[in-house]
Amino acid sequence: MPLMPTDAPLHDTRVLIFAGPDFEDSELIYPKIRFTEAGAEVKVAGLGEAVYTGKKGYPVTVDANVEEVVVGHWDVVIIPGGWAPDKLRMSQAVLTIVQKAVDAGNVVAAICHGGWVLASADVIKGKKVTSYKAIKDDLVNAGAHWEDAPVVVDDGIITSRTPDDLPAFCKAIIAAASRVPVGV
Numbered sequence: 001m002p003l004m005p006t007d008a009p010l011h012d013t014r015v016l017i018f019a020g021p022d023f024e025d026s027e028l029i030y031p032k033i034r035f036t037e038a039g040a041e042v043k044v045a046g047l048g049e050a051v052y053t054g055k056k057g058y059p060v061t062v063d064a065n066v067e068e069v070v071v072g073h074w075d076v077v078i079i080p081g082g083w084a085p086d087k088l089r090m091s092q093a094v095l096t097i098v099q100k101a102v103d104a105g106n107v108v109a110a111i112c113h114g115g116w117v118l119a120s121a122d123v124i125k126g127k128k129v130t131s132y133k134a135i136k137d138d139l140v141n142a143g144a145h146w147e148d149a150p151v152v153v154d155d156g157i158i159t160s161r162t163p164d165d166l167p168a169f170c171k172a173i174i175a176a177a178s179r180v181p182v183g184v
Contacts, residue, residue: 009038009039009174009177009178010035010038010039010040010174010177010178011039011040012039013035013038013039013040013041013075013076013177013178014040014041014043014072014073014074014075014076015031015035015040015041015042015043015074015075015076015077015078015177016043016044016045016069016072016074016076016077016078016097017031017032017042017043017044017045017077017078017080018044018045018046018066018077018078018079018080018084018088018094018117019044019045019046019052019060019062019080019084020046020047020052020083020084020085020087020088021049021052021053021083021084021087022053022054022055022082022083022084023052023054023055023060023080023081023082023083023084024054024055024080024081024082024084024111024112024113024163025054025055025056025057025058025082026163026166027080027081027082027111027112027114027163027166028044028054028060028080029054029058029060030163030166030170031078031080031166031169031170031173032044032060034170034174035076035170035173035174038174040075040076040177043063043064043069044060044061044062044063044064045062045063045064045065045066045068045069046062046064046065046066047065047066047087047088047091047094048065049062050062052084054082055082055083066091066093066094066097067093069093069097070093070096070097073104074097074101074106075106075107075177076101076106076107076108076109076173076177077097077098077101077106077107077108077109078109078110078111078114078173079098079108079109079110079111079114079115079117079118080111080112080114081110081111081112081113081114081132081162082112082113083113084113085110085112085113085114085115085116085117086113086116088116088117089116089117089119089120089121090120094117094121095117095120095121098117098118098121098123099121099122099123101156102121102123102156102157105155105156106156107156107158107173107176107177108123108156108157108158109157109158109159109160109169109172109173110129110131110157110158110159110160111131111159111160111161111162111163111165111166111169112131112132112160112161112162112163113131113132113134113135114131114159115129115131115132115135115138115139115144115159116135116138118139118142118144118157118159119138119139119141119142119144122142123157124139124142124143124144124157125142125143125144126143126144126145127143127144127145127154127155127157128144128145128146128147128152128154129144129145129146129147129152129154129157129159130146130147130148130149130150130151130152130159130160130161131146131159131161132161132162133148133161148161149161150164150165150168150169151165151168151169151171151172153172153176156176158172158173158176160172
């Protein structure tokens with residue numbers, strides 16, 4: 001029997017996924033599909049272009065520019081990896097969205113190099129996190145406690161290492177978001 005919208009674990013949940021040049025294809029596409037399946041309203045926001053191409057060549061069309069969604073409310077904010085986070089972290093709108101979500105107690109999730117955005121948003125000091133091993137020092141220097149684990153959850157901040165961790169990453173986000181009151 002198919003899930004009815006009101007039976008879906010993320011019914012009435014608003015999810016924002018960031019996109020940028022050379023995003024890690026599976027780290028954007030997998031959560032987009034998974035959270036749509038779970039009943040969430042999923043939007044992809046970029047830095048200005050209408051379409052971005054992933055590192056492996058998969059294109060994604062964005063729903064909005066980050067400047068247009070900075071005033072919105074997002075129950076979940078997802079930062080995929082690849083090389084996009086290096087560009088995303090230079091956007092004040094991206095940093096503001098992340099800071100607002102953390103301040104509101106909502107879920108902010110980063111995978112792979114997505115932790116760069118968390119460091120630039122100054123939201124991981126004292127938090128337990130993981131990431132792709134190449135940015136471990138960046139996160140530690142931002143004040144985080146780095147762990148080598150498939151998924152690390154510290155309050156509403158959820159982090160993972162690589163595409164291999166996507167199943168655990170998405171399960172952790174769904175578990176955390178299903179407890180987030182809508183409208184917080």
